[in-house]
Amino acid sequence: PVVVVDFGAQYAQLIARRVRELHVYSEIVAHTVTAAELRARGARAVILSGGPKSVYVAGAPTIDPEIFAMGLPILGICYGAQLMALALGGRVERTEVGEYGRTAIRQTSTAGMLLAELPDSFASWMSHQDTIMAPPAGALVTATTEQSVVASFEDAEQRRYGVQFHPEVSHGEFGREVLHNFLFRAAKLEPKWTNFSIIEESITQIRSQVGERNVLCALSGGVDSTVAAVLTHEAVGDQLTCVFVDTGLLREGEADQVVSLFSSQFHIKLVVIDAASQFLSSLAGVLDPELKRKTIGNLFIRTFEEAARDIDAGGFLVQGTLYPDVIESGSGSAALIKSHHNVGGLPDDMSFALVEPLRFLFKDEVRAIGVELGIPEEMVWRQPFPGPGLAVRIVGEVTEEAVGRVRAADRIVREEVVRAGLARSMWQYFAVLAPSLRSVGVSGDERTYDAPIIVRCVDSDDAMTADWARIPYEILDTIAHRIVGEVDGVNRVVYDITSKPPGTIEWE
Numbered sequence: 288p289v290v291v292v293d294f295g296a297q298y299a300q301l302i303a304r305r306v307r308e309l310h311v312y313s314e315i316v317a318h319t320v321t322a323a324e325l326r327a328r329g330a331r332a333v334i335l336s337g338g339p340k341s342v343y344v345a346g347a348p349t350i351d352p353e354i355f356a357m358g359l360p361i362l363g364i365c366y367g368a369q370l371m372a373l374a375l376g377g378r379v380e381r382t383e384v385g386e387y388g389r390t391a392i393r394q395t396s397t398a399g400m401l402l403a404e405l406p407d408s409f410a411s412w413m414s415h416q417d418t419i420m421a422p423p424a425g426a427l428v429t430a431t432t433e434q435s436v437v438a439s440f441e442d443a444e445q446r447r448y449g450v451q452f453h454p455e456v457s458h459g460e461f462g463r464e465v466l467h468n469f470l471f472r473a474a475k476l477e478p479k480w481t482n483f484s485i486i487e488e489s490i491t492q493i494r495s496q497v498g499e500r501n502v503l504c505a506l507s508g509g510v511d512s513t514v515a516a517v518l519t520h521e522a523v524g525d526q527l528t529c530v531f532v533d534t535g536l537l538r539e540g541e542a543d544q545v546v547s548l549f550s551s552q553f554h555i556k557l558v559v560i561d562a563a564s565q566f567l568s569s570l571a572g573v574l575d576p577e578l579k580r581k582t583i584g585n586l587f588i589r590t591f592e593e594a595a596r597d598i599d600a601g602g603f604l605v606q607g608t609l610y611p612d613v614i615e616s617g618s619g620s621a622a623l624i625k626s627h628h629n630v631g632g633l634p635d636d637m638s639f640a641l642v643e644p645l646r647f648l649f650k651d652e653v654r655a656i657g658v659e660l661g662i663p664e665e666m667v668w669r670q671p672f673p674g675p676g677l678a679v680r681i682v683g684e685v686t687e688e689a690v691g692r693v694r695a696a697d698r699i700v701r702e703e704v705v706r707a708g709l710a711r712s713m714w715q716y717f718a719v720l721a722p723s724l725r726s727v728g729v730s731g732d733e734r735t736y737d738a739p740i741i742v743r744c745v746d747s748d749d750a751m752t753a754d755w756a757r758i759p760y761e762i763l764d765t766i767a768h769r770i771v772g773e774v775d776g777v778n779r780v781v782y783d784i785t786s787k788p789p790g791t792i793e794w795e
C-alpha cells in the first residue's frame with residue numbers, strides 16, 4: 288500500500304481517499320510507525336500528512352528517521368514537507384504572514400516530476416504559517432509563491448518530494464494531478480485498486496477466514512450491513528444466513544425491501560423475525576429517551592440471540608465496520624488499530640468471531656462496490672437511520688398509533704425530497720412526532736386539537752456537526768399540506784431550524 292502517516296490533522300483520511308480514487312490502495316498509520324513496521328506492511332510509498340503543530344517546537348510529532356533511509360518514495364504535504372526539510376538539512380521558519388486558501392503558485396523549474404505537465408502558474412490550496420526557507424540538502428526547489436520561498440521541492444535521486452500546499456483538498460487546482468504524478472511518475476505504482484479488485488480480494492479473504500463454517504449476519508437495512516452481507520454471500524454462498532429483526536419501528540416499505548432484495552434478488556438465506564408486538568409492549572409507558580434506547584437495544588439482542596441459537600451459526604458473525612471506525616489516528620498511539628463494535632451493542636459474551644469485510648473501506652468505496660454488486664442505487668444511497676428507529680422520533684410514549692403517524696409523515700417527507708431531486712444533497716430528512724404536545728387548529732368548520740409533526744432536514748459531512756437544510760419554501764409547503772391532509776391526528780407542521788450543536792440531529 289501507499290502508507291499515509293497521520294500527524295494529527297483531519298487531512299490524513301482525505302489523502303488516503305484521494306489516493307484510492309486514483310486506484311492505488313492506501314492505509315493510514317499513526318506517526319509513531321517504525322521503518323520495520325512499514326516494511327512489514329509492504330509499503331510501496333509514503334505520504335506524510337499535514338498537522339496542526341509547528342515542526343520546530345518541543346514535543347512536535349516526528350517520525351522514525353530510518354524511514355527516510357528506506358529508499359521508498361516519500362511525499363510530504365504541508366507539515367510533512369516541513370518535517371522533511373527540518374530532518375534532512377533544510378530550514379523552516381515562522382513567518383509574519385501565513386497563506387490560507389487559494390494561493391497562486393509558480394513553477395521555478397521544469398526539471399521535476401511532481402508538477403510535470405502542469406501550467407507554469409496555478410491556484411494551489413494553502414493553510415500554513417510556517418514556511419520552508421530551504422529544502423532538504425540536495426533537493427531542487429520547483430515552485431514558490433509570494434510568501435513561500437519553497438512551495439514544492441524534490442530530490443529525484445533520493446525519491447523525496449514535498450509540497451507546502453494541500454493537493455488532497457478539492458478547492459485548489461491540479462491537486463489530483465500532483466498526487467497522480469507522485470504515484471505514477473515518481474513512485475511508479477500501477478493503478479490496480481478498482482471496485483473489481485476490492486470485491487475479488489474481499490471474497491478471497493472471507494473464504495480463507497471462514498472456510499467451511501457457517502456465518503450469521505444481522506441486517507439493519509442500512510447500506511453497510513447490506514453490502515457486507517451481499518459480499519459475504521458472494522464468498523461463501525449458503526453458509527451465510529441473514530437475520531432481519533422487524534422491530535415494527537422501521538420506515539414504511541423497509542422490511543419489504545430487505546426481503547425482496549435478499550430473498551428474491553440475491554437468494555440469500557433470510558430469517559425475518561416479526562417482533563413488532565414485543566417491541567411495542569416493552570416500550571409501553573417508557574418516556575425517557577435513554578430508557579427507550581436501552582429497552583430497544585436489549586430486546587434486539589435477546590431476539591437476535593434466540594434466532595442465532597436456532598440457526599446454529601457455528602462461529603462467525605458479519606459486521607459492517609468501516610475503515611474510519613478502525614483507524615486509530617492522531618498522535619502518540621502505538622496501537623494502529625482499535626477494535627470497534629458497531630452493531631447496536633451485541634453482548635460481549637456471544638462467542639462469535641467477526642467477519643468484517645468492509646473494515647478497510649471508506650463509505651464511498653462501500654457504495655461503489657454495492658452498486659457493482661447489483662444492489663439498487665436507492666438502497667446504496669440511503670440516508671442514515673438510527674438503530675432504535677422511529678421510536679426516537681416520537682417525543683413521548685411509543686404507541687402503535689404514534690408509530691403509524693410518524694411513519695406516514697416520514698414517507699411524505701421522503702417522497703417530496705426525492706421528487707425535488709434533493710435526496711443526495713442532504714444528510715438526512717425526516718419527520719418527528721410530538722404526540723403529547725397539542726395545539727388548536729381548524730379544519731373545514733371544525734376545531735381541531737392535535738399533535739404537530741416536526742420536519743427535520745440537515746446537511747452534514749459526518750453527523751458530528753450539522754446545519755439545517757435551506758430547502759425551498761415550495762417543497763416545505765407541499766410537505767406541510769400533505770402531512771396535515773394525509774396524516775391522522777396531526778394539525779400542524781413545523782420546520783426545525785436548529786443546527787448541531789446545540790441541537791442534535793435526532794430529537795431523542
Ligand code: XMP
Nearest residue numbers: 671672673674675715750787791792793794
Ligand atoms: P444525533 O441525534 O446524535 O445523531 O445528532 C447523529 C447521527 O447518528 C444517528 N443516530 C443513531 N444511529 N443508533 C444509530 O445507529 C442510534 O441510537 C442513533 N442515534 C442517532 C442519527 O440518525 C444521526 O445520523
